[in-house]
Amino acid sequence: MDVRVALVSGANRGIGADIARHLYQQGWQLSLGMRTPSRPSWDDDGRCHLFAYDATEGQEPAWVQEAHARFGRIDALVPCAGLMIPKSVIDAEEDELEAMMAVNVMAPRRLAKAAWEPLKASGRGRILLPGSLSGKRVKSADSGAYALTKHATVALAHALRQAGWEHGIRATAINPGFVNTDMARSITHYPPDQMTDPTAIAEAVGLLINLPNTSSVAEFNVNCVLEPMY
Template identity: 55%
Template sequence: MSRKVALISGASRGIGAATAQSLFNAGWAVSLGMRQPVMPGWAETDTDRVHLFPYDATDKNAADNWAKAASGQFGQIDALIASAGIMIPKTPIEISDAEMTEMLEINVHAPRRLAAACWEALGASGRGRIILLASLSGKRVKSAMAGSYSMSKFAVIGLSHALRQAGFDQGIRCTAVCPGFVATDMAASISDRAPNTMTQPEDLARVIHMLIDLPNEASVAEFAVNCQLEERY
């Protein structure tokens, strides 16, 4: 049986980078979508299992071009992890049309285009996997400043459920992973919480690896994880 192949957007740092390393260490081949592709140090011992692609989430042709390049390199695509995303911390009243459009473009339309581009390949094995990095902000709105971001992440969760419905009979399973504060640059820009008290990217990578490794009969629609206690999501 050939090795499995994962496409990972936002792979240059944070959750995407940690997930890429975790899957690589487990024997996967990985295609890494980065604005400025650089071979990670952890991959230098086996660069044949790493494919780099200059992925720009705002480029409407990037998804198709990336999927074709990865398929050409490895011959298959078994999993898609859409980790790229942005946050513009403004209320729905303050945010401009251009800013809201940019956030929806990167957080929602880009993963939708990636799923469409990888769809045929994901269905070929009968157990394709899609992970969309959503957020607990896509489950509830806890502050006005996070409101616009929450709007985009609510849409990501809707997209995840729609993909789950569309691909279920083909064995494609889609999960929305919904973390709270994660020790990344994004969290550092909006919280004064110490990084060591936040969920670590490496722990989310373990969660993602577990989710894509589950059989079709143990499908998970949403996975919420948080560093702090909440009364409800």
């Protein structure tokens, strides 16, 4: 039976939790990376493997090795662990910029590197990188430092797409605006009920991850407000 396997980080909250549940409902087997592993209530048939994962600790090779030993394959990566510190590029301290780069850029790059051979072996490997509309434009001073890292996340998606194309690997940057999560609610007064629901992002990932190699989407931009470009 051809049951594909996805690794999802940040899977215990926010967008990552909804993506994991949606992929599970689609029939995927999952390896869930969480700082504090906790089996989801919806995993009623043991299709989820849990791994204690901290995006700052360089654990990606160990995670990939353990997941591959469990399932014998890896078909997709959805690294949802993220960090947002709302400061301008002037006010942000060096260690704050480094912390965001570590989680938003370097960790997903390490995960892709660690899983590259299994993704190639799949013949239709998928990497869905949660970017942000902050990776497409800088809307305010206080989003500047975060936007710097998310521009790098979007660039990473394009770089992985280029590197993996001939091996059947397709990478997509998912770029939402405000999504109704605790992270977004902590940095804006925009009404939560007017933000994009995380289940909508999960449904988009479910669509994109299942597209054939001949229907590649490099970027998927999602917004809850009208902007000139997005």
